[in-house]
Every structure is written in C-alpha cells, then in structure tokens.
Amino acid sequence: MAARAGPGADWLPPRAPGGPVIHTVEMHAGGEPLRVVLPGGLAGLEAPEGLPLLALRRRLLASPELDGLRRLLMHEPRGHRDMYGALLARSELPEAAAGALFVHNEGASSMCGHAVLCLARLALDYGLRRPPPAGPGEVPVTIHCPCGPVVAFASWDGRRSGSRVRFHSVPAFAAATDLTVDVPGYGKVVVDVAYGGAFYAFLSAERLGLDVSSSKIRDLVDAASAVTEAVKAQFKVCHPLIKDVAFIYGTILTDGKDAFSDEPTNNICVFADAQVDRSPTGSGVTARIALQYHKGLIQLDQTRVFRSSSTGSLFTGKAVKEVKCGDHNAVIVEVSGESFYTGTSTFTMEDDDPLKYGFLLK
Numbered sequence: 001m002a003a004r005a006g007p008g009a010d011w012l013p014p015r016a017p018g019g020p021v022i023h024t025v026e027m028h029a030g031g032e033p034l035r036v037v038l039p040g041g042l043a044g045l046e047a048p049e050g051l052p053l054l055a056l057r058r059r060l061l062a063s064p065e066l067d068g069l070r071r072l073l074m075h076e077p078r079g080h081r082d083m084y085g086a087l088l089a090r091s092e093l094p095e096a097a098a099g100a101l102f103v104h105n106e107g108a109s110s111m112c113g114h115a116v117l118c119l120a121r122l123a124l125d126y127g128l129r130r131p132p133p134a135g136p137g138e139v140p141v142t143i144h145c146p147c148g149p150v151v152a153f154a155s156w157d158g159r160r161s162g163s164r165v166r167f168h169s170v171p172a173f174a175a176a177t178d179l180t181v182d183v184p185g186y187g188k189v190v191v192d193v194a195y196g197g198a199f200y201a202f203l204s205a206e207r208l209g210l211d212v213s214s215s216k217i218r219d220l221v222d223a224a225s226a227v228t229e230a231v232k233a234q235f236k237v238c239h240p241l242i243k244d245v246a247f248i249y250g251t252i253l254t255d256g257k258d259a260f261s262d263e264p265t266n267n268i269c270v271f272a273d274a275q276v277d278r279s280p281t282g283s284g285v286t287a288r289i290a291l292q293y294h295k296g297l298i299q300l301d302q303t304r305v306f307r308s309s310s311t312g313s314l315f316t317g318k319a320v321k322e323v324k325c326g327d328h329n330a331v332i333v334e335v336s337g338e339s340f341y342t343g344t345s346t347f348t349m350e351d352d353d354p355l356k357y358g359f360l361l362k
C-alpha cells in the first residue's frame with residue numbers, strides 16, 4: 001500500500017465504528033487558543049429549532065456523553081490543561097450568525113471575549129454570516145453567547161476577513177467593591193467583583209505579595225485560585241437577569257494601575273481549573289473597564305490598553321455607553337484585538353483506548 005501523503009479519502013486512521021470524527025478549526029487571539037467545532041459538528045449537540053442556547057448549555061453540562069466529548073477535545077493528548085474551545089450551534093436569535101458554547105478544562109463558561117474575536121472572522125470566512133454584497137468594509141457579526149448576544153465587527157476585503165476585530169459587550173457592571181474575604185494561606189484579602197459577561201474577582205497581585213509581571217506563573221496561579229475559591233465560598237454572586245451566569249468564573253490579578261493612563265496595564269486571568277489565559281482576557285477587560293468606570297477612574301470613550309502578563313499580547317477596552325442591568329448602573333464596553341487561524345484538525349478515537357476521553361495531569 002502506498003504511503004499516505006496527506007488528507008484524502010483514506011486519510012482517517014482506524015477508529016471506533018460509529019465513533020466520533022470531529023473536525024475543528026484552530027485559531028488564537030492574543031495567544032489564547034480556540035478550537036472551534038462548527039454547527040452540526042458534534043453528534044448529540046444539535047440544537048432543535050428554537051431550543052434556547054442556555055438550555056443547550058445546560059444539556060452540555062448535564063450529559064456525560066457530551067462532557068466526554070468536551071474532555072476528548074480539551075484534555076491531553078489532543079489538548080492540554082489550558083486549551084479552550086467553542087462548540088457552535090444554531091441560535092434561537094435570528095440575527096445571530098451562530099450560538100457559541102464556550103468550553104475549557106473544567107466545563108463551560110458564560111462568556112469568552114478572545115473567542116468572539118476569533119468567531120467573528122470564522123463566521124464570515126466559513127459562511128455562517130454572509131458577507132455584505134457591498135464588498136470590502138467592516139461587517140457586524142452577532143455571536144450568541146450564554147451571557148447574551150454580542151455584536152462583533154470584523155473587516156472584510158471582499159474575499160476574506162482581516163485579523164483585527166472588535167466587539168460590544170453585554171451590559172457590564174461592578175458587583176462588589178472592597179470586599180474582604182479570608183483566603184487560606186494569604187489571610188484577609190480585599191477584592192472587587194465585576195461582571196463582563198462572566199464574574200471575576202479582581203485585586204492587584206501585590207496584595208498577595210506577588211508581582212503580576214515578574215512572579216512565577218505557578219505562584220500567580222496558586223494565589224489566584226485560592227482567591228477564587230474563597231470568593232466562591234464567601235460571596236453570593238447573582239445576575240439580575242440570567243441565573244445561568246451567576247458564578248465566579250475566576251480571578252484576575254492586576255498591576256494595580258486602574259486609573260486612566262495611556263500606558264498598558266498588565267493582568268493575568270486564572271479561571272476554571274487553574275487554567276491560565278494567554279490573552280489579556282476579553283471578558284476580563286470588559287469587567288475591568290466596568291469597574292474602573294464605576295470608580296470614576298475613566299470616562300466614556302477613553303481607551304485603555306490591557307497587556308497579558310503571560311504573553312505580552314494586547315487588547316484595548318473602552319466604555320462606550322451607559323446602560324442599566326436590573327438595578328445595576330452598567331456600561332457597554334468595546335474590546336478590540338487580533339485573532340488568527342492556526343490550522344484545522346480532525347479527531348477520532350479507538351474503543352480500546354483507556355485514555356480515549358482524555359486526561360489532565362494534577
């Protein structure tokens with residue numbers, strides 16, 4: 001038999017009869033990966049006509065089979081502890097190019113800004129959003145996220161999308177400020193809690209005796225994870241409109257530079273199961289801007305630059321409109337950044353593989 005040179009009819013390896021064959025598009029934004037499964041690409045995740053996205057997310061979280069496929073895609077050997085994914089499905093919102101279920105090493109999140117920066121491009125390039133007949137220009141692309149519809153704006157040159165993308169967040173707000181929590185190993189710690197499509201605890205790393213730019217990632221991850229667990233245990237988070245998003249997703253350690261400046265401010269986001277964002281974290285930038293606006297540290301349309309302390313990648317953020325979210329004074333935040341394609345993959349599995357649904361090193 002001639003050696004196989006590349007994809008063709010017989011390229012797939014021996015695999016479980018009737019087992020999954022999952023095609024993905026691989027992207028990143030600011031270094032944070034995104035493994036995308038297009039609508040219909042994951043058996044069992046089809047969204048019947050009109051099924052609300054949040055119901056589909058609940059089904060994903062409750063189904064051992066679907067969670068097994070999440071682990072197959074996210075965990076080793078096909079992924080790794082810090083892999084991130086978007087499982088796309090039909091949305092009940094007619095204006096949405098797709099519904100997005102964001103998955104990571106532990107489960108599913110409510111918002112993912114770096115993913116929206118990727119998905120706006122993919123929607124145009126893969127036909128989920130028809131490009132404008134008018135030809136080149138900036139194109140609005142609505143991605144239906146668990147936190148709500150997010151409108152992104154991607155450039156289109158008539159043939160393909162461009163790498164720079166921006167999006168307008170869902171209403172973002174400060175949920176608590178100067179909250180004291182007791183963090184095992186660190187004592188009493190003062191944090192803020194804010195929502196940018198997902199709830200995060202915020203504090204400067206120096207409050208934990210660390211430096212967000214020079215401390216070891218391991219030390220930052222351990223400290224941030226301890227803060228997350230403490231806030232989860234000591235603060236009841238709630239969202240006025242969507243109960244599914246009412247959970248502390250992670251902790252963002254900052255350089256403490258919250259007052260407006262033209263200089264970038266550094267942060268690192270630790271979320272899910274000690275997972276580290278390589279990007280500045282789009283939903284985290286959204287929540288940080290909302291917090292800074294709440295504290296009167298920035299004005300509308302003042303752009304700030306956010307740098308990921310893990311890779312140095314940059315996103316920008318600015319509050320563009322005051323809104324209400326229940327009783328909260330909230331803002332719509334515009335986040336911008338660049339996303340890129342890194343390839344495609346096809347994943348299969350063999351029935352007798354004892355690690356067929358993946359594993360994570362502790």
Ligand SMILES: O=C(O)[C@H]1NCC[C@@H]1O
Nearest residue numbers: 111112113114281282283
């Ligand atoms: O950019 C973001 O918002 C996402 N990146 C990984 C963690 C967050 O969901």
